[in-house]
Amino acid sequence: MVKLIYRKKVWEVKPGMTVRDAILKTGLKPYAVLAVRDGKLVNEQTILRDGDEIKLVAVVSGG
Amino acid sequence: MKCRKCGRTAVINMRQHKLALCQEHFLEWIPERVQRTIHKYRMFTPQDKILVAVSGGKDSLGLWDVLLQLGYQADGLYIKLGIAEGAYSDESLGYVERFVSEREGVHFQVVDVKATYGLSVPEVARTKRRGRKVCSVCGLIKRHIMNRVAYEGGYACIATGHNLDDEVAVLMQNVLRWQVGYLARQAPVLPATHPRLARKVKPLVHLYERETAAYALVRGIDYIYDECPYAVGATTIFYKDLLNQLEEHSPGAKLSFYLSFLQARKEGLSFGDEGRPDLHDCVQCGQPTTAPGLCAFCRLWEGLDQG
């Protein structure tokens, strides 16, 4: 499985899909987050592998 | 997805520029783009001393990092507002201090609002019976302090980390209400209209917020991730989301909205007479004010027990 982490929320998705599709599954908007794997930024077409842990970082700030 | 420049795996795909880049080339591309913006709007030169307003957030720290890399004389100014009984401010200041400690020969100063004037920003806002919102009091205080520090330190301008998304969200709100006064003044460079008012520049106006966030990440800049508690739920975030939905359907829409606005104004689109009101010098601090006597900043503290 693949873990997606956003702030204090965690989701699990199946490996084999793209980062973008995985973000869509969480209900977050792909344009509003960046995906980080092993401390490295990954593009949204990246295919997720079993055991991946993806940290989602919010792009938008207010103020 | 491959980097357009070298064919390695891309870390970011910028549909608005039809450009995917690897980490290395993205780290090159951002400063180049900022340099082009500085040049295009004639913001400043390497001979100028620049005061960078840093909050500990991704945009202001990213801006400072880029300006230092480009070889500009960029000093930091952190204004300690005293948000959330000081906790939020302490945390954000921590990120600025860390940024400074990782670089050599970087100058920066802290102005602590409470230590200097007696009350923190939320405390001043609370004492005002008229119920001025914290964010408007905060804006007023920050502007005053930035102008004062820039004047006293002989800085050519104040640089802020506003990105394209910030600007476009404001533009959208101003257009929806036809706030012609604001539309007349929204620009990448605000010239100094008084010796005590610093020139203001926004070198990140051509960068998408997605790009500034990615830059901080890739460059390893740690920044305060949580929103200022007073900004949570701000209308700006709503407009940013609206514009991002538009951008999804039509990549480049945000940039072209902004650039075509600037272009139209350059070609003569006018929002009425920009005739400036007469400015008087504040009798207390010397900064300009539209009414004779005390300026809005000095009035804020009038009658308060400043300890």
Ligand SMILES: [Zn+2]
């Ligand atoms: Zn490359």
Ligand SMILES: [Zn+2]
């Ligand atoms: Zn004054």
